Amino acid sequence: MTGRTSLPRTRPAALLLTLLAACATLLGPAAGASAAADYRYWSFWKGGADGWAYQQVGPAGNVPADGAVDGWRFVLSPDGGQDAPRPGPAADFAAICRGTAPSGGHKRVAVVLDFGTAQDAPGGEQPPAARTSCASVPTAANSAEVLAAVAAPLRYDSGALLCAIAGYPHAGCGDQVAAGSNSGAKGGGSDGGPSLGLLAGAGAVVLLGAGAVWQARRRRTR
Template sequence: MTRTGTGTGTGTRARVRPGAAARPAARALVLAAAAALPLLAAAPAQATGYRYWSFWDGSSGSWTYQQQGPATYRPQDGGVDGWRFAVSPDGGSGAARPRAAAGFAAVCGGTAARAGRKRVAVVLDFGTPADAPAGERPPVRRTACAVVPEDASSAEVLAATVPPLRYDGSAILCAIAGYPRSGCGEAVGAGTADAAGAPAKGGGSGDGGGPSVGLAAGGAVVAAVAAGAVVRARRRRTP
């Protein structure tokens, strides 16, 4: 505290050192930021999923997301086509995989090879009740051994073994074995099930229960503002 002027009583006034008033405000900002960050980190992300049949190749013994559509892909004899209906991100390996093993022998082991024909194992996973459109229940998982011409596409494999199929006006496969009865790749909000039946990954990275990137970034801004206030207060205290 420094006195200025002369005399006593009304002639005396106090001058606060530069930065002294800023210190409580800076501390308050730091405490507010520290309290806010756990809440921001716990806020759920709002990932959008799509309800559709994803297409998988199991010829190697494990499921790999198909980079070709069923109308253009032509499996070899001994191939395994896998299909999974689920709420998943928009394509890519983040989609829900079939929950059955990708094994040709288990499906077609008892089917003899034939000249001019090929054998393709088909694995259908209709998903969980949480994946189903309103008013529908998924059929049980099933497999089939298709014996088709050597040049048949995966779409022709499906048509030969698990009809009826339903396509939309853009030739997108909407239903296999009549499921689902309606809808085709509609957006439905956060994903519901992955290959293990746990909450699905949305947007290819989040898990529906993790922190929102936007909220976390907002928390970082709050912390940065608080830190800046501390720095400014310290600079004011410097003579």
């Protein structure tokens, strides 16, 4: 036989594994994206000489000293921690509490409230402007009591999770939001899952692979 170039034989199992790996590559990132989520919540911070540090305990478990600064920031972020956006106003106790005189049996705690951005807000709500207050509270008061003294009304859920400060937001509590989406946005946005075209393409790869395996087996049986 002349004029024909022989092609190397590909083992059917190896070919199918390669094609399945290609499908996994196509679908893997989309599947991971669909699982990602952000949360809306009030993050709690401690002010100091170096700026803001994320509080490792809740407000009921934290008893600030006289001269401390408690910071709060409403955020749309992954499930909490050091990477959440910090309060915008500075943690400046002297500036915040300069108009509040010391009192026997009481301590002064500066409080910074940052209601976040319009992108952080639940649909239909507008965040108030950031503000600061100086709380004069009994020496043994915890940060929840400090907050109640200057930022009522507060709203908690049945599990004692702080949901709203100074009445914001009006509803919801630690709501989960698909990453990259905004509940206030309208239109037919994607939920982050695999698109129809991507699924169709992956299906075509599998069908082609099955056909190739069948052809390889047919040649081997001749």
